[in-house]
Amino acid sequence: MSSEYSAQHRPDVDPSADPSSNQGTPTRDRIAQQLHLHGLKPTHQRVRVAEILMAAPTHMTAEQILAQIRKGGERVSKATVYNTLKVLAQRGLVRQIHLDPERSVYDSTIVPHHHFHDLETGELKDIDPNDIAFSRFPTLPEGMEAEVVEVVIRLRRKRAADGA
Amino acid sequence: MSSEYSAQHRPDVDPSADPSSNQGTPTRDRIAQQLHLHGLKPTHQRVRVAEILMAAPTHMTAEQILAQIRKGGERVSKATVYNTLKVLAQRGLVRQIHLDPERSVYDSTIVPHHHFHDLETGELKDIDPNDIAFSRFPTLPEGMEAEVVEVVIRLRRKRAADGA
DNA sequence: TTGAATGCAAACGCTTTGCACTCGG
DNA sequence: CCGAGTGCAAAGCGTTTGCATTCAA
Numbered sequence: 001m002s003s004e005y006s007a008q009h010r011p012d013v014d015p016s017a018d019p020s021s022n023q024g025t026p027t028r029d030r031i032a033q034q035l036h037l038h039g040l041k042p043t044h045q046r047v048r049v050a051e052i053l054m055a056a057p058t059h060m061t062a063e064q065i066l067a068q069i070r071k072g073g074e075r076v077s078k079a080t081v082y083n084t085l086k087v088l089a090q091r092g093l094v095r096q097i098h099l100d101p102e103r104s105v106y107d108s109t110i111v112p113h114h115h116f117h118d119l120e121t122g123e124l125k126d127i128d129p130n131d132i133a134f135s136r137f138p139t140l141p142e143g144m145e146a147e148v149v150e151v152v153i154r155l156r157r158k159r160a161a162d163g164a
Numbered sequence: 165m166s167s168e169y170s171a172q173h174r175p176d177v178d179p180s181a182d183p184s185s186n187q188g189t190p191t192r193d194r195i196a197q198q199l200h201l202h203g204l205k206p207t208h209q210r211v212r213v214a215e216i217l218m219a220a221p222t223h224m225t226a227e228q229i230l231a232q233i234r235k236g237g238e239r240v241s242k243a244t245v246y247n248t249l250k251v252l253a254q255r256g257l258v259r260q261i262h263l264d265p266e267r268s269v270y271d272s273t274i275v276p277h278h279h280f281h282d283l284e285t286g287e288l289k290d291i292d293p294n295d296i297a298f299s300r301f302p303t304l305p306e307g308m309e310a311e312v313v314e315v316v317i318r319l320r321r322k323r324a325a326d327g328a
Numbered sequence: 329t330t331g332a333a334t335g336c337a338a339a340c341g342c343t344t345t346g347c348a349c350t351c352g353g
Numbered sequence: 354c355c356g357a358g359t360g361c362a363a364a365g366c367g368t369t370t371g372c373a374t375t376c377a378a
Binding site (some may be wrong): 041043045046075076078079080083084101133 | 362368
């Protein structure tokens with residue numbers, strides 16, 4: 001499942017926010033610092049959750065993150081994963097999205113962007129923000145402003161031209 | 165909550181599908197016929213659910229529909245409302261959408277279209293399809309085709325220019 | 329009549345919460 | 354040390370399901 005359609009941008013917080021030892025530091029320490037910078041106590045569990053989700057631009061469910069942590073032999077409770085994800089989302093470190101009624105997925109890419117949604121696998125892929133532009137856009141209801149604009153392109157495998 | 169942003173199109177099945185007595189028939193009978201045409205036994209409960217949802221272009225949750233039926237003194241079980249909505253959606257008479265992780269809403273407008281989503285009230289408003297056009301659109305993953313393209317514009321009340 | 333649809337309540341899956349225990353600063 | 358964070362299990366909430374009863378054709 002290589003993401004050749006993933007966004008090109010880096011999901012990291014802006015580099016200026018981490019003026020200290022940044023160059024040779026392993027990911028885990030960088031994550032811990034990010035958590036700290038956002039007012040979160042970088043506990044072992046939180047760092048693991050954030051590390052898995054934020055290591056690269058991905059979309060994961062709480063269950064997937066839980067599974068991945070436990071696969072490594074570590075112990076985390078389901079509640080902690082959910083609570084951690086909620087706090088990370090509140091603090092703006094990750095983004096919660098819900099294109100599927102069954103479950104939420106968490107997106108490590110925090111800048112607003114659009115998604116391909118594979119209807120068969122449920123998989124999500126980022127769309128490069130530069131690949132979408134509007135030539136016509138509706139007037140907004142009076143007194144309101146657009147917080148975000150999200151485009152979802154639901155994909156289905158192309159029907160091989162059957163001899164109909 | 166007048167929908168000046170509602171789509172202009174009619175959500176009915178195509179008129180040619182109903183060659184019989186159509187002109188003077190009250191809504192309830194029209195609904196019953198539509199159900200029948202789609203292979204659904206038009207029971208009292210189903211007609212009520214469909215009638216409420218399809219009377220005009222709206223977006224309603226299962227709970228809202230249940231409440232509206234019961235407000236009129238009629239008896240329907242929650243399960244029947246959910247089951248009916250599921251069948252209506254399967255048969256293409258309504259459309260299930262989920263922009264909110266908490267609940268599904270059912271949309272009486274079945275042609276693909278876009279939505280304003282009021283982040284404060286949770287309310288949805290249709291966007292006229294003619295009010296949205298793309299000037300740039302991403303290349304789709306190989307072998308895939310776009311089943312639908314959905315744009316969601318999440319709205320927030322404009323911040324009155326406070327004297328900050 | 330008779331299979332399909334309904335109603336109720338129990339089951340379900342995802343997420344949150346209450347509370348005692350533990351850990352990080 | 355001490356409050357924030359964790360873990361477990363129980364509770365919540367929207368939705369589905371099992372089964373006996375009822376209804377539409």
